Amino acid sequence: MTIPADTAPGARIVVPVALEGRAYDIQIGRHQLCEAARLIAAMAPGAKVAVVTDERVAALHAPAFEACLQQEGIGFTRITVPPGEATKSYAQFIALCDALLAAKIERDDIVIALGGGVVGDLTGFAAAVLRRGVRFIQIPTTLLAQVDSSVGGKTGINSSHGKNLIGAFHQPALVIADTALLDTLSEREFKAGYAEVVKYGLIDDPAFFDWCEVNWSRIIAGGPERDHAVAVACKAKAAIVARDEREEGDRALLNLGHTFAHALERLTHYDSARLVHGEAVAIGLALAFRFSQRLGLCSGQDATRVSRHLDAVGLPSTLQQVPGGAGTAQEIVAAMGQDKKVRRGVLTFILARGIGQSFIAHGVAAEEVTAFVEAELATNGQAR
Template sequence: MPDTQAAGAPAETVHVPLGDRAYDIVIGPGVLHDAGRRIAAVAPGAACAIVTDENVARVHLPALSASLAAAGVRATPVVVPPGEASKSYAMFETVCDAIIAARMERGDLVVALGGGVVGDLAGFAAASVRRGMRFVQIPTSLLAQVDSSVGGKTGINSPHGKNLVGAFHQPRLVLADTAALDTLPPREFRAGYAEVAKYGLIDDPAFFAWLEENHRAVFAGGAARVAAIRASCAAKAAVVVRDEREDGDRALLNLGHTFAHAFERITRYDGARLVHGEAVAIGLVCAFAFSARLGLASGQDASRVAGHLRTVGLPTAIRDIPGWDAGAAAILDAMAQDKKVRRGALTFILANGIGRSFVARDVDAAAVRAFLDDALREG
């Protein structure tokens, strides 16, 4: 459970102990303005290619550029269009070529300034250009601060599915400026909150209970927000250290995501209809409802999950997705392209209750289809 008393410090650090690839996650208001000093400390003498999107560049690039200049760090911005469509082969090529054109050497840095899309794209470019450059994450969305910026997963999308092309490439530093979240549209902040709640649902029922009591304070900002982000990053870091390349425990971080990725694929990653965190919220509800249907979890726990996510304003049913017209067969087909499919068998993260999730392999497709049929009928 987060300690909000300790959250008043200007910045807190979560260490990710991965041997010679260890790094710190620095969390707090205003850390973006100190980025130049921190980056120069982890990579003395290095230059930076800053990968960001058009929206984030308008709001945060001037402060980062000024901080790097004050620290004597040469920086070149690489600005891409906002949205999931930028996680494409074409944009990956554009970013890689821009980094090379900026005369970045292997010892220089790629800095991702933005949300999860920018982080995934920039990280994959860093893993690829000159066979691997150093990488810094400066996430500016809640979802990126608590999830995608930590753990080294990078990648782009394929027409066949999300994140199917990529690499594991750990950052050298993560700077999570909690004040940057004040510039987010409310919808984007809510979407990121789904990933915060996920950590409680995986293996920390006390954290989920704390969120039920304190979610308004998390949304308002201040100590509770820092505490929630710190707890989420610490939870993810602990899993990453145990299973860096998702051979075992790390799969638990995909709670709700087998459903979520299918919903995103069917909506063709159209952020106007569905953003990732909203898909995750519906996926979490589906995972617990399916677990209850199988007799693994109680209906009370499933209702509690749906109730909390609904309370904070997140969608909780498949029919909540605007313009939804796909059936259970289409969802199952989309699931078949998920990275967690092993030898054609569906893998889900299911739960015996809140905070008691587990990896379920060889899940019966007929049972999934029957559940989806009922979920679609019920709304």
């Protein structure tokens, strides 16, 4: 796979999300903040804007974006929330809704999520229920959010029972993926986001996985490879969302690795010092392929190839790599019980017949999962 001309340095790539009555664009490229302000001014002349961000992103990017808003004559309020997964809580949700009401945000105004997946999920949920729905725009500042959580309209917060269990489908009016914002990410944050990039190759695009194996270091370094990777991921997700907006069919494929990942996040109490979402997804991807191998669905060669690629990037691929431990097999399987794909108490997994050949597996026996997890805990994934 080569990089097409539209991902040359300085190019802007537009990916449409074709939803009837709720269509919107994803704009991808470097240094897009002032373009975002221009589009907002054209989209909603005279509207007020609330910029929701977290404390870290506010220091890095909010002043530049707000300067762009001022240039376009757009009035705005900044609302800042704490960073980290713990912010996706009832308390922060209520506080954000109250702050938006205090700012007198009305139905014709716009709420902007300037931040990573946590800010996007929380802000989108607040926008979905505020005055029974106001427009919102996603300006994701992490790789993970640019290729995954900012696209598709899933919004929500966490519960003690599990991740993202309270929320709503509420599509953004626009997504601006400014890849220059990713230059400020730590190496750990960027690599965690990369797990969501390579996932798209593992779902149904083996050529993209091949390309990632060759180009992953260039994606991290920046340049046209980064923009190309974001564009491929966004195009893949946009196509799936257009077919299945509310995850009633093949949109569930986007959760490859996530049944394991969400269980691990719950067991580590959403403590980002121990495990961030993308690291949990990396482990989940490796486990999904090794579980598929155990069930006789996938070759050992493909399962090993996935794990070795994650290892090469510097991502975890085994349960033993969860700081402080992942828990027992019984605890891990119990934590899966609140997964959103559970139907009538029966587990559903995304499994694979090979790289780029993922599928939805209904009714996976809990005993099979427990035996697999026990083996993983005992062998450190060495069966690969």
